[in-house]
Amino acid sequence: MAQVVLVLSLASRGGKSGLPRLHLFNWCLKNAARVRALSQAVTLRRLTMVTWGFDPALAVALRFLFAEGLVIDEGTKVSLSADGVAFAAAIMEDKALLAPEKRDLALIGKGVTEAMVDAIAKEWRRA
Numbered sequence: 001m002a003q004v005v006l007v008l009s010l011a012s013r014g015g016k017s018g019l020p021r022l023h024l025f026n027w028c029l030k031n032a033a034r035v036r037a038l039s040q041a042v043t044l045r046r047l048t049m050v051t052w053g054f055d056p057a058l059a060v061a062l063r064f065l066f067a068e069g070l071v072i073d074e075g076t077k078v079s080l081s082a083d084g085v086a087f088a089a090a091i092m093e094d095k096a097l098l099a100p101e102k103r104d105l106a107l108i109g110k111g112v113t114e115a116m117v118d119a120i121a122k123e124w125r126r127a
Helices: 002-010 019-028 032-044 056-067 082-093 099-108 114-126
Strands: 016-018 071-073 077-080
Touching: 002 016, 002 019, 002 056, 002 071, 002 077, 002 082, 002 099, 016 019, 016 114, 019 032, 019 056, 019 099, 019 114, 032 099, 056 071, 077 082
Parallel strands: none
Antiparallel strands: 016 077, 071 077
16 A cells, blocks of 8 residues: 555656556566666656556555545546645655665656556557
């Protein structure tokens, strides 16, 4: 749950993201090589990885986040609520908490856009 909040706070424009993009970050944050690939995608302004994993645990985490009022369902996107922004700020205050994720998300920044993810998703539909 905290990782999703950090992705929305540190790596998503306007604190919101589509579900495929959240799955991309969830998958990439599990492996240093994937983090590097995502960072390179920001430089190249396109994703070089054509597929990534969809983890059912992310759906469970989102359900808890909705139930706690930390995120808001905006139809095709999820965004941080005011409580979610405060939760993200509290996580950021504790330097030791989720330190690797904070480091990786700072490296990636907000440069992985919905358009980049949509471009790959269009390739999935053609296959």
